[in-house]
Amino acid sequence: xxxxxxxxxxxxxxxxxxxxxxxxxxxxxxxxxxxxxxxxxxxxxxxxxxxxxxxxxxxxxxxxxxxxxxxxxxxxxxxxxxxxxxxxxxxxxxxxxxxxxxxxxxxxxxxxxxxxxxxxxxxxxxxxxxxxxxxxxxxxxxxxxxxxxxxxxxxxxxxxxxxxxxxxxxxxxxxxxxxxxxxxxxxxxxxxxx
Numbered sequence: 001x002x003x004x005x006x007x008x009x010x011x012x013x014x015x016x017x018x019x020x021x022x023x024x025x026x027x028x029x030x031x032x033x034x035x036x037x038x039x040x041x042x043x044x045x046x047x048x049x050x051x052x053x054x055x056x057x058x059x060x061x062x063x064x065x066x067x068x069x070x071x072x073x074x075x076x077x078x079x080x081x082x083x084x085x086x087x088x089x090x091x092x093x094x095x096x097x098x099x100x101x102x103x104x105x106x107x108x109x110x111x112x113x114x115x116x117x118x119x120x121x122x123x124x125x126x127x128x129x130x131x132x133x134x135x136x137x138x139x140x141x142x143x144x145x146x147x148x149x150x151x152x153x154x155x156x157x158x159x160x161x162x163x164x165x166x167x168x169x170x171x172x173x174x175x176x177x178x179x180x181x182x183x184x185x186x187x188x189x190x191x192x193x194x
Contacts, residue, residue, distance in 0.1 A: 008185040012021070013115070021127075032117045036159070039053070050103050050104065050105045051063060051081060051103070051104040051109075052081060052086075052104070053081050053082065053083070053085075053086045053102065053103075054081060055080075055081045056080045056081065057079060058079070060079050060080060060081045060085065060129060061077055061078075061079035063081070063085065063089075063104060063109075063112070064077045064078070064085055064088075064113050065077055065176045066113075066116045067085070067088045067089070067092060068110070069116055070092065070112070070115055070116065070136055070139075071135065071136045071139025071140070071155060071156075071157035072088040072089075072091050072092045072135060072136065072157060073085065073088035074156045074157060074158065075088075075108055086102040086150055089102050089103070090102045091106065091110070091134060091135045092108070092111075095110060095135050095136055095137070096111055096121050098111060107131070108159075128182065128183050129141055129159055129180065129181070129182040130159065130180075130181050130182075131158060131159050131160070131161070131163075131164050131180065132158075132160075133158075133159040134154065134157050134158045134159065135157055136157065138157050138158060138159045138163070139155045139156070139157040140162065141159070141167075141182060141190070142154075142155035142156070142157070142163060142166075144190050145154045145167070145170060145190075146171065148190075150166040150167075150169050150173075151163065151166035153192075164180040165180075167180050167181070167182055167186065168180045170190070170193075171189075174189050174193065176189060182186075
């Protein structure tokens, strides 16, 4: 008996619904089987029902890539949705005001797609940043410090000791209190610095 693409897609959907196939990989195969989509992307993620911890495949790999681009994920792109990916999703959801459940449904995937598509990884630094903070705001801080020549590490999105030292050097060079905290004054100086 020969199964057509439409039938196999329907079969995959039924297996997912019945809990007999992993959600992300089954939906990825189903979506890839359609002729209108040719490669994994944030668009595929938005077409999947939900991607969550324990899922694996091309959709998860694309999610990890997109979260890394946005400064939320610094792990290895494994294609497996484990605790590090879930933590990155939660941080992203918290920062953009989406229910922080660690699951990637339509709202989260659409927001990721928009951010990646426009190149707008985050807004300008708009909050107080302190050591051990993480996320897009810290990534933006690091990128700005790299541009200004104060930071030579990668923009990981984690405010560690190297980032603190770079902030303190910037603060000293600009006549600010060198406390390693990015408050309103330091953020404004970073925006204006050339």
